Amino acid sequence: MLVHITKDFEELSREAARVVANAIRKKHDLRLGLATGSTQLGLYQELVRMHRQERLDLSQVVTFNLDEYIGLASGHPQSFRSVMFRDFFDHINIPRENIHIPDGAPRSGYEQYCEEYEEEIRSAGGIDLQVLGLGKDGHIGFNEPTSSLASRTRPKTLTRQTVEDNRRFFGAKEEPPHAAITMGIGTILEARRVLLLASGAAKARAVALAVEGPVTASVSASALQMHRNATALVDREAAADLLHREYYERALEMTRKLTPGRLW
Numbered sequence: 311m312l313v314h315i316t317k318d319f320e321e322l323s324r325e326a327a328r329v330v331a332n333a334i335r336k337k338h339d340l341r342l343g344l345a346t347g348s349t350q351l352g353l354y355q356e357l358v359r360m361h362r363q364e365r366l367d368l369s370q371v372v373t374f375n376l377d378e379y380i381g382l383a384s385g386h387p388q389s390f391r392s393v394m395f396r397d398f399f400d401h402i403n404i405p406r407e408n409i410h411i412p413d414g415a416p417r418s419g420y421e422q423y424c425e426e427y428e429e430e431i432r433s434a435g436g437i438d439l440q441v442l443g444l445g446k447d448g449h450i451g452f453n454e455p456t457s458s459l460a461s462r463t464r465p466k467t468l469t470r471q472t473v474e475d476n477r478r479f480f481g482a483k484e485e486p487p488h489a490a491i492t493m494g495i496g497t498i499l500e501a502r503r504v505l506l507l508a509s510g511a512a513k514a515r516a517v518a519l520a521v522e523g524p525v526t527a528s529v530s531a532s533a534l535q536m537h538r539n540a541t542a543l544v545d546r547e548a549a550a551d552l553l554h555r556e557y558y559e560r561a562l563e564m565t566r567k568l569t570p571g572r573l574w
Contacts, residue, residue: 323352343440439502448529452492461494
């Protein structure tokens with residue numbers, strides 16, 4: 311996994327937006343996988359700015375979101391659908407019919423619905439670039455510890471840590487959701503390119519486990535070590551526990567020189 315360490319969250323957001331924008335400019339109908347979270351917010355704000363000020367055209371982009379809470383009404387302000395439209399989709403020119411977000415409505419059976427979501431991805435030609443966040447325990451999407459490295463889109467029970475981490479987004483008397491629909495690790499690994507974002511000291515241990523630890527179901531992000539085109543974009547605080555920080559910086563610069571046509 312290639313590691314790019316930035317000075318701070320602002321630089322991370324600009325670099326992430328540059329990667330996504332370059333990919334869109336190269337392939338106008340980019341199939342883009344998206345994540346919802348505070349780290350991704352800076353990326354989305356920068357893409358909105360580029361759309362408005364630099365005429366970045368997203369009209370042919372097709373998006374697939376990683377996950378959605380189960381049992382939270384789609385209109386709830388903290389549903390991922392609401393968050394994505396409020397923070398991103400309402401400010402750019404992606405047609406609504408090109409936007410795909412899992413539906414977390416309660417249903418008697420999830421197997422058929424989750425397979426239909428997988429089929430939508432396949433029918434679109436697969437995901438070209440998948441953006442990911444990182445949980446404190448090293449999970450990606452809602453692939454909590456013990457998730458199969460071959461898992462597909464499915465419902466997933468959230469750990470107590472994830473529920474507590476999400477509690478700050480909900481009212482004092484409102485219980486956060488305890489389950490979600492999420493793309494599986496196997497689904498994520500099929501993306502042609504993966505961009506993992508992490509910011510802040512609270513993510514330092516997770517970054518180290520994902521990048522330098524063993525590949526294990528206990529840290530679902532560690533599966534990205536097996537991906538042929540994965541980049542971890544992290545700020546200095548999030549990189550603090552990495553043992554080989556200087557090597558990553560030299561390796562990134564050398565890779566840029568050796569493959570100048572790649573979309574860094």
